[in-house]
Amino acid sequence: xxxxxxxxxxxxxxxxxxxxxxxxxxxxxxxxxxxxxxxxxxxxxxxxxxxxxxxxxxxxxxxxxxxxxxxxxxxxxxxxxxxxxxxxxxxxxxxxxxxxxxxxxxxxxxxxxxxxxxxxxxxxxxxxxxxxxxxxxxxxxxxxxxxxxxx
Numbered sequence: 001x002x003x004x005x006x007x008x009x010x011x012x013x014x015x016x017x018x019x020x021x022x023x024x025x026x027x028x029x030x031x032x033x034x035x036x037x038x039x040x041x042x043x044x045x046x047x048x049x050x051x052x053x054x055x056x057x058x059x060x061x062x063x064x065x066x067x068x069x070x071x072x073x074x075x076x077x078x079x080x081x082x083x084x085x086x087x088x089x090x091x092x093x094x095x096x097x098x099x100x101x102x103x104x105x106x107x108x109x110x111x112x113x114x115x116x117x118x119x120x121x122x123x124x125x126x127x128x129x130x131x132x133x134x135x136x137x138x139x140x141x142x143x144x145x146x147x148x149x150x151x
Contacts, residue, residue: 003029011035018042025053030069034058042074049078049085057088067091067115073098081107092116102126
């Protein structure tokens with residue numbers, strides 16, 4: 001299954017993917033979905049995430065307290081989590097029972113106003129030296145997550 005830009009209804013609010021062998025999240029897969037609130041991906045043997053795969057910036061306005069999207073990954077294997085995999089206006093990234101074989105530097109970069117990054121029951125086989133789980137674009141003001149939980 002391929003998750004790609006311009007393949008969903010513009011008014012989509014919720015995306016649920018479950019019980020798949022391989023799912024490819026292509027670059028900017030969710031661009032243009034202004035009403036998107038939640039992405040749930042569950043029971044996927046191989047989740048292939050492109051750079052900027054989970055980038056979402058449709059409702060970003062620094063003067064308006066609007067929530068971003070919530071990304072839930074559960075029981076998923078990711079061979080390589082690239083730089084900029086998660087970026088944009090994300091309210092939360094929640095990973096449960098996730099195996100990441102290789103996490104690249106800046107996997108969680110250029111994230112605006114993220115409220116929570118939660119990782120439970122997860123394993124990272126290789127984490128690049130100087131990997132940054134959270135950093136901000138130099139020209140934007142960013143808030144650190146109010147909750148960063150690793151169990």
